[in-house]
Amino acid sequence: MIIHFETAEGEQITTSTGLSFVSSENAALNLETELGPLDYDFDKVVAQSKKEWNALLGSVEVKGKDSRMAANDFFSTSPYTAWLGEEDEGQMGALYNLLSIGLFEMKAGCSVAPYYDLSSPVFDVITIHLDQKYYPGEKFTIKVANNSPENDFIQSAELNGKKLQEPKILHKDIVEGGELTIDLGVAPN
Structure with a gap:
């Protein structure tokens, strides 16, 4: 599809697009349903999208038992079963490393103040050596x-x-150095 507009210098135009794999009528309905309540205002759409995304992320809770189970059941040291699925350019290995040391980052470092949720480490002592260049x-x-x-x-x-x-724990607390002590038990606290 090519769309061409004749405009004067400095004149702005606003467009809205509705999509549907079924019909152009459904595309129009999707457009009205999704953008109509937001007055077709881009800033309102962005704000609403962020609100919905954060609400979804906020509903996820990672518990110690879940992360330890994932680290122990989904990964192994066997060359035949080490990664259940594609390694994904090191991301699965990175996930295992974080889970096994008791850290889990839900927002992928995108927070204004990035943080890690604590979970149940599989090791008794973990030392992260920080590169002082960074x-x-x-x-x-x-x-x-x-x-x-x-x-x-x-x-x-x-x-x-x-x-x-x-x-x-905040990311800044980790990179400043220090010590985190975690006491584990058999029941939720």
């Missing part, structure tokens, strides 16, 4: 108390000796 800290250590396959749930967590009020 980060102010030297290392970030995660220490896990009462770690076992049965203890899937976080009972408490402290960052540099200060108790966390929710199971989250």
Whole structure:
């Protein structure tokens, strides 16, 4: 399809597009249904889309048991079953690494203040050595108390000796270096 408009210099035009794989009538209906309530205003569409996307992301909850199960059941060290599906340019390996150290990032670093949800690490002690060309800290250590396959749930967590009020840690806290301690238990807390 080619559309051509005769416009004067500096004149702006606004277009709206409705799509349907069924018919042009359904395309018009989709356009009216999706954009009509927003007055065909682009900024309103963007704001509404962000609101709906954040509501969907906010409904996802990652629990220690879920992340440990994913790390243990969906990955292995066997050359035959190490990755269930395509490796996806290292992303599956990166996911396993994050899950196994007890971190999970739901918003893919797109937050104004990126953070990680805490989950149940599979290791007792994890040390992340930070490259000082990029980060102010030297290392970030995660220490896990009462770690076992049965203890899937976080009972408490402290960052540099200060108790966390929710199971989250900011990315900036990691790159500044320090110590995260996580106490696990058999039941949710």
